[in-house]
Each structure stands twice: as structure tokens, then as C-alpha cells.
Amino acid sequence: MSTTIDRSSDAFLLDAYSGKGGFLTGAYLPQHPLEEDEDYQVRQQQSVYPNYVQKVLGVYSGYLWQRTPAREVPDPYGPFVADADGMGMGLDMLLQQYQRRAMLLGTVWIIVDKPAVQAATRASDAAPYLAMRMPSERVASQQDARGRITRITFSEQADGGSRYRTFTTTGWSVHEKADGTGLIAQGDYGFGRVPVVRLHAQAPMLQNDLTAEPWAFNLIQQNWRVYRLRSEMDWLFSQQAFAMLRFPVSDAQERERLEQGGLTLGANNALIYDPANGGEPAFFAPPPDPINAYQAELDKAIGGIYEAANLEFVGGAKIQQAATTTAFHFQQANSALAGMAAQCERAEREIAWLVNAWNGQPDVLGQIVYARDFNLANLAEELQQAMDAISLNISPTFDAQVKRNVARMVLG
Secondary structure (H helix, E strand, O other), rough: OOOOOOOOOHHHHHHHHOOOOOOHHHOOOOOOOOOHHHHHHHHHHHOOOHHHHHHHHHHHHHHHOOOEEEOOOOOHHHHHHHHOOOOOOOOHHHHHHHHHHHHHHHHEEEEEEOOOOOOOOOHHHHHEEEEOOOOEEEEEEEEEOOOOOOEEEEEEEEEEEEEEEEEEEEEEEEOHHHHHHOOEEEEEEEOOOOOOEEEHHHHHHOOOOOOOOOHHHHHHHHHHHHHHHHHHHHHHHHOOOEEEEEEEOOOOOHHHHHHHHHOEEEEOOEEOHHHHOOOOOEOOOOOOOHHHHHHHHHHHHHHHHHHHHHHHHHHHHHHHOOOOHHHHHHHHHHHHHHHHHHHHHHHHHHHHHHHHHOOOOOOOOOEEEEOOOOOHHHHHHHHHHHHHHHHHHHHOOHHHHHHHHHHHHHOO
């Protein structure tokens, strides 16, 4: 039997976006209790993952970053915006990547670091830069009574092994062990904060919660169900694609001769019958009921994909059922998008403070403002086009008009 699948792990959520990992190998397909190992392995190899998650997040993320945040920032933050990772990537593109990861995982950690040694020929080499850590890489953390982080440790890979980097309000250190033993390097900073920023996809449940729930969690679980149903239906198709031959065999010696000649008697090749009881050689196919049942379930599951994406966007099924006007739907949807923008704005304000603090100017802030108003009619159209491109290919019988009605009902 297959091993347990952790559908809340970082690996599973990230694979749901990339379509790789266990979705590509079939490891995320559970084995049925009566399924033979060989049949299970073939089903894994034949599996195809229809990737709605990447389509939906691509549309939402691109839409949120369609307009550049308004910034009035003096040096030293200005040059940082143009090169935020120390390798030439601008801040907008980098934060968009981080936010998309946060939509999958709920929260990502952004380290605002600075090289310990300034290069002799390039002053820019010593400029602050950003590095991201995933939730699973956080080993330990401490907070004060107001919820502010006072100490945090991340695991990282180096020289073929693991090591542990800790940040406090006064300095950083790298150790061989998670318990703080085996000091490798350390350094100090004098601005009294931990140089780590949280970027949430949505507001946490409680103010002092370190992490938020993944925005795309329900969408990913629905996409996993479509993946399972699709693999099972494909397996049924492969088993029923060719009609089986039925022909007469008069005695046991004849049957033995056929088997020795390479004929496998059974559902994979041929069935025999006693001609004394009547009948004639013929081809016949299994009844279509199992395929039709899977097709109906697959259509429902695809409908669930649309519902998860759209209802998540407007704030939940209860709001959708209570809403009666287009204006209300748009207001709720705009509030959800504005909330995502607010999380990015909050994170960037903290990043700006730390960048300036690393450069000895913590009081130089400027203005950073993210858009709060969005044209949702365009978003609804882009989302439907992106998802239809997948649905129409994997479920020809799915009623496109039903999908349009769902989109109109939810998004107005």
C-alpha cells in the first residue's frame, strides 16, 4: 500500500503549483485497498495533473501587481528597490515571487541581510539584500508580550549538510547544531530589531500568530481530487479501450494448448466459453457505467475547482449565498484583494526600515503605498479564460454555461 500523504506540508503545496514532485511521479495518488501493486504503478505512470493552481495564482498575483506601488523614498532605499536581492532583481518582481509563495504556504519569512565584509572595489556589494525562508525552515522562535519576534532560527544547507542561522535583536550567529552548539560565525547590529519580516497571504487568525493560513489551500485540495479522479478514469479507459475476444474452447487440452501458445485468458486478453451451450465467437466491451460515473464525478470536481477559486476570492460561501447584488460581490472581492495588498505594504514598510537601519539611517522612511482599488470585471474574465483552457481539455462533457453562471453569481 502507498504511504500516507501529508497534504498540508510545504512540499505538497509547492508541488501543487509546479505540477512536479509527487504529482509528476504519481506518489500523491493513494493506492486502493484491492489494487494490485503492478496496476497501481501503471496508474501512477499514466497520471496527468491538470494544473489549475498555477493558473489561478498566476492570474491573481499578476493582477495584484499590475500597478507598481507608489514610492517616495530617498536614498539609501531607492537603489535597493532597483536591486533587492543583490543580483539585479528589482523589488517589485522579487516581492511578487515571495507573495505567490505565501499564497501557497500562508506565510514566508524574508531576511533583510547585509554582507559582513564590504568588497574593496564595489560598494554596492555591501548593500542590504533580501533572502526568503519557507515555513518548514523555521526551527525555533521567540516573541515578546506584544508579539514581536525577539529570536528566530532557520535551517539552511551549506557544504552538503545542514547548519542553523539565528537572528536576535542584537546580532546573528551560525551554528552546526540546532541547539546552538558548534559556532561557525557571528556578527552584531545595533538597531535593536530582528532583521526578519513576515509576508502573509492574508491576515493571521490572531494578531500575535506567527503564520497565516495558505490562501490557496482549498483550491489545492480540490485540484488534488481532480487529479485522483482523472488518473482513475484514465486507468478505466486503458482497461476498456479495446474490446475483448470471446471464442469457443471445447476441452481442457485445447485451453492448455492456447495458454502454451501465449494467450492469456482473462479480462486483459480473451474469454472462452463452452460451445455446447451455444453462442459464437465475438468481440464485446464492458458496460460504460463505471466510465460514466467517473465522468460525472470529474465534472463535479471541476465545478468545485471553480467554486474554491471564486468563493475564496470573495470571502466564503456564506457571503456568496447571502449576497443579492453585483455591487456587494465586487465590494467583497475588492476587500479581499485590498487585504493582500495591505499585507505586502506592511511587509515592505518593515523591509524599508531595516534596509535604512543597516545603512545607519533608521529614521529615513519616505512613503510606500499599495493600490487598494481593482477592476474586478477584468479579473473575472481573465480567471475564467485561464481555467476554461484546462477544463475544456480534460472534461469535454462539462457544461461551459454552468461555469459561466457560477462565475457570474460569485463575481458578479
